[in-house]
């Protein structure tokens with residue numbers, strides 16, 4: 001099979017070789033999928049730069065989500081069978097024509113669902129579902145802040161928060177993205193490059209504060225988000241994108257920017273911070289991942305969510321696709337196809 005193999009950390013232009021490699025073999029409980037393509041995630045950008053500690057040693061095939069058809073199964077794989085079209089979460093290995101996936105990380109999808117939409121479900125929508133429903137437990141009327149709201153996970157969080165009936169504050173970094181947030185129905189779209197999101201939200205919510213903040217930027221952004229929370233509020237911290245566009249001193253500054261916290265402070269203010277890493281959830285609580293994935297596929301079937309396709313690239317355009325995501329041009333999901 002062909003795979004895009006990460007051979008060198010650095011710029012996407014010099015990092016990959018697309019070459020023939022042996023097909024993966026599957027273990028009990030796994031399925032072999034012939035893929036239509038794979039989705040890009042911001043963690044891929046971090047992995048290519050050498051900033052992602054979970055990345056396997058090089059040479060490595062990275063990639064978390066694929067859409068394709070099951071070619072082989074082994075052992076108990078639940079209701080999955082050969083020929084099913086599925087969206088699947090892979091623990092790396094996704095940038096390839098064939099992947100081995102745990103059955104708990106797969107969900108059947110209808111034939112008519114566009115590949116680019118289905119691709120968003122596994123990592124980005126499952127993460128958003130877990131963060132908003134299982135961690136923050138958001139309810140109708142809650143006031144929530146979604147940072148990087150025009151991104152892949154951001155779009156998913158916005159759609160789910162609006163469906164629940166939350167009042168949504170969403171930040172982004174360009175005028176074009178502001179329009180995108182308005183189209184989705186975000187109540188308070190904020191361009192953090194030209195506006196002070198902290199002051200705007202503080203003025204709007206006063207001492208009552210926010211019920212939930214979703215942050216994957218990290219550093220001072222997370223610290224400000226925590227300050228904006230009211231009693232009973234939760235900061236869901238699920239990434240640190242701000243560590244990618246800086247040097248070692250910037251990275252140290254980013255870590256310091258988070259601030260220092262003492263557990264008593266959480267108790268006294270009745271506020272909390274919860275970290276989310278879906279890889280850990282998938283490894284240690286596969287049933288939770290399955291529950292989230294099943295839920296988002298049902299939401300798609302019931303038209304409760306509508307994953308946005310930012311752009312679909314051909315495999316020959318992999319570098320362009322990665323730079324498009326890295327340069328913050330995307331709104332919604334970016335994916336790459338093997339056949340088109």
Ligand SMILES: NC(=O)c1ccc[n+]([C@@H]2O[C@H](COP(=O)([O-])OP(=O)(O)OC[C@H]3O[C@@H](n4cnc5c(N)ncnc54)[C@H](OP(=O)(O)O)[C@@H]3O)[C@@H](O)[C@H]2O)c1
Pocket residue numbers: 040041042043123124127148149150151152153154171172173174177216217238239240241242243244245276277278279325326328329330332
């Ligand atoms: N913990 C988990 O299990 C998990 C799972 C999935 C994703 N994530 C994390 O969630 C975040 C979003 O992932 P995604 O794949 O959906 O990507 P994405 O949001 O589509 O793309 C990243 C966006 O982050 C914003 N951003 C803000 N500050 C940034 C900075 N300093 N450098 C680069 N981008 C910055 C940019 O939007 P603006 O132009 O609007 O600033 C950019 O478009 C990532 O941090 C990712 O690692 C975590």
